[in-house]
Amino acid sequence: MEVDTLQGAQETKNGENDFEENGSLDPVVYQLVRVEGDGTLVPPTEDEVLQIEQFLDDKVDLPSIDDVGNVEDFFTNDCMLLKEPDFEEGYSELETNGEIHTQQFDADLEVDRLKPSDDSLDIPSKCTVVHDHKPDKLNTEQGDNNIVHQDNASTETPKSTVLNDSCSAEKEKADACSRSVNNSSTGPSVSGVTSSVPDFSILRGEVCLDNLTIRELQEAFRATFGRETTVKDKLWLKRRITMGLTNSCDVQSSGCVVKDYKIVCKDAKHKLPTIEGLPKVEVEATSLVRFQVLGSGNERDTSSCSYYRSEDQQRSSNRLKGVSTDNDESEGTLQDEQGAAKRLRKPTKRYIEELADTETLDSTGKLSSPGKRAAHGEVLLRQRVTPLQEVDSLSITYPTRKDTFGGFSVHVPYASRMRRGRPRRNFISFLDDDPPVECPEVQMAVETMLGKDGEHVNHVSSAVEVPLMKNAEKKGGHIETAEKKGGHIETAEKKGGHIETADNKEIRSIEADDICRTDAKTKTKRGLKRKHHRAWTLSEVLKLVDGVAQFGPGKWSEIRRLSFASYSYRTSVDLKDKWRNLLRASQTQLSPENDGVCPRKSNPSIIPIPPAILLRVKELAELQPQAGNLAAAIKFSGQSSKVAQGRGSSGFL
DNA sequence: ATTAGGG
DNA sequence: CCCTAAT
Structure with missing residues (x-):
């Protein structure tokens, strides 16, 4: 057996970095290693490194400028990231200084007076203690892999009981929440269509998180994050769901209503205390967290709950049935137009060159059949990777370097510390x-x-x-x-x-x-150095989706300017590409043929994009009839098999 | 400089 | 992500 750990070594600074003093966390240096059964430390694979880095990235991304001022929530969220109880195995974060957490919690408690009972402050009780590796105490916290592990379990074993229960519960909630609109049964009915697909309908329409049962919250959680949770904690679930949907740690533990996957704040009074210190523009300017104050403060959740319910649920039922009938016709005709309108491009130079290469190779006998794309691709790939020709391409041959931490000498791939690292400069x-x-x-x-x-x-x-x-x-x-x-x-x-x-x-x-x-x-003349692959954060995806919703698809530069101002590494092209991938994902992963089986689930290091987001993507795609799914549909008609299997990099963060 | 699309 | 055509 082997246990994967993320071992952290802290550089002690005599408490100079106390949060209370200068607002910064204790610096922690993480190093990813794999702990074998015999206790030896082994460098991780590149995938593992990337995965963890993504995880860390995500964490660091959370308090992006949008959330300026919500420091306490950053911590809350941070704790939640670490805290989630339902973990079993996978990477763990070892922190050499257990005090960090308590510090954070204290700070959190201090600032967060309005939510004194916030459960997210609980220190996980299931912490595993790893011993002997460090002189300090080591706390294992929940890592990243477990999430995926859970997801696998959830997708493989349909839990009809849960779904049924959620159905009835949904009705209950509908009754309690609304006075009118009895067609709410359409909503729950669809939830049973695909047992293995998360029931996103629970987030459809207007849902008062406060009114949900734990089980419903769990279902909502699943719809939000695409994985199951066994957390029984209502507050935790609510916060987590809210955070997931709003992509912000700036959430409140109550008073939030979900409407079409977006958090709608019902009660202005519930706004976090920290926001009051900031100008309101700050909050409003963020396209991401869109707290829409519906009605006045004294309006109660229940009153407006039913308001949107009917049409929302109708829409949802239509959508879940697949492409609606009336749309089919118009779309069909539109498709042709769109297909004609699509930009035509002549074969690129590269394409021609590649063809030429193939032919020459073929003539030399190195490549048997020029028609085979696979072989072709391999050849090209090899050409690109050949290191000797470009001496300064440092990225190719990084063996391992000896590194020491905690008195241990470990081989660590250079890649693990080649990049990463957020801001590299002190302000x-x-x-x-x-x-x-x-x-x-x-x-x-x-x-x-x-x-x-x-x-x-x-x-x-x-x-x-x-x-x-x-x-x-x-x-x-x-x-x-x-x-x-x-x-x-x-x-x-x-x-x-x-x-x-x-x-x-x-x-x-x-x-x-x-x-x-x-x-x-x-x-170097020709970019042999690829841009480092930065896995798309959930928050980034959400920003993108929101941006598209705001400015429409195609306005990538606008979106980048306004929604991605803090992500200098995402170009408009990146946004475009990601959106394309999201579209594909939304069309494949949500389709019933896939039966909710997460493709590429063989690789547990990849977190699937939450279905809720994919649904939003799909909505936006349908909403904008110009391009998107229609053009895609044409294309897919040609090689539908490939698409149906959902291969490709789409749909994953 | 941006956008769309193919790879 | 990269590259390139098209705009």
């Missing part, structure tokens, strides 16, 4: 030199960044800071001045050269990736 100088007096948001943002910074900056070699400036000059400082209203940032931009601001409220430091990328691009 101290920036703060000192350029005090943004009039802009409290910026101040808070910087502080938050510092908090984030502290987590990672310590294990980052300072070497990257050198090319940073150089790079900043080259690329104009990576500054996004899209909607800058005041000029006071510009001083900072001259100094730091790595500040990206939009709306005067989003600040972000350039990542080493950017540097590597630009460097590679300018240095």
Whole structure:
């Protein structure tokens, strides 16, 4: 047997980094290793590394500028990430300093007075203690793999009882929640159609999370995250679901209503206390967290619950049945038009070259049949990877390096520390030199960044800071001045050269990736250095979806400017690509043929995109009749088998 | 410079 | 993600 652990080594700083003092976390250096049965540490595979990094990434991404000021919620969320009780195996996070958590909890409690009973503060009782590896105490916390593990279990074993129960429960809730609209039965009825597909209908329409039973909450959780949970904790579930749907840690534990996968705040009074300190623009400006205050504060949840219910559920039933009938006709005709309207392009140069290559290879006898795409692809791939020709392509041959931590000497792949690392630069100088007096948001943002910074900056070699400036000059400082209203940032931009601001409220430091990328691009002629693959975060996906909902598909540059201002590494092309993938995913993964069986489930390191989001994607795709699914439908008609199986990278984070 | 599409 | 055509 083997146990996978993520071992963390903390660099102690005499409590200087206490949260209370400067708002930053204790820096923790994580290193991913695999602990074999005999206790030896073995470097992980690249996939594992990436997976964990993604996990960490996600965590760090959470308090993105949108959530400036909600520090306590960041912690809450952080705790939740670590806390979830229903874990069994997989990677665990070992933290050498158990006090960190309690610190966080304390802080959380302190700030979070309105939610004194917030259960998410519970310290997990199922912590496993790993001994002897470190002088400090080690707490294992829930990792990432377990999530997937759960998901597998859930997809493989249909739980009819749960579904049935949720059906009846849904009715109950409908009764309790609404005075009219008795067709609510249509909603629950569909939930039984596919047993293995999460019942997203539970999130369809307007649902008061407060009124759900634990089981319903669990179902909603499953609809949100695509995996099951055994957590019995209502508050936890509610918060988690809310966070999932709103993609924010800025959630409240009660008073929230889900309407079509979006969190609708019913009660303005329930707003978090921290928000009051910030200008309202801050909250409203974030397209992501759209707290729509429906009605006045004294309006009760139940009253408006039923309001949207009827039409929503009708829509949902239609949708779940597949493409509605009346749409079929119009879409059919539209398809042709669209297909004709689709951009035509002549074969690319590369395509021609590839053909030529194939032929030459074929003539030399190295490649048997030029028609076989697979073989062709392999050849091309090999050509691309051949290391010897490009000496400076450092990415190809990284064996392992010896690394020591905790007195252990371990071989660690270079890849694991080649990149990663969030902000690689401390803002101290920036703060000192350029005090943004009039802009409290910026101040808070910087502080938050510092908090984030502290987590990672310590294990980052300072070497990257050198090319940073150089790079900043080259690329104009990576500054996004899209909607800058005041000029006071510009001083900072001259100094730091790595500040990206939009709306005067989003600040972000350039990542080493950017540097590597630009460097590679300018240095080496043809980008043999690929942009580092950054797995799409759930939050990013949500931002994208929201952006599309807001600006419409195709407005990638707009979306990037407004919704992705804090993600300098996502280009508009990236957004476009991701959206395309999401579309595919929404069409394959949600289709009944797939029977909800998550494709590629062989690889448990990949988290499937929550079905709820996919549904939103699908909605948006249907809503925008111009392109999307129609064009795709044409295409799929040709090679439907491939698509039906849902291969390809779509649908996963 | 952006967008769409193929790979 | 990358590349390139089209706009």
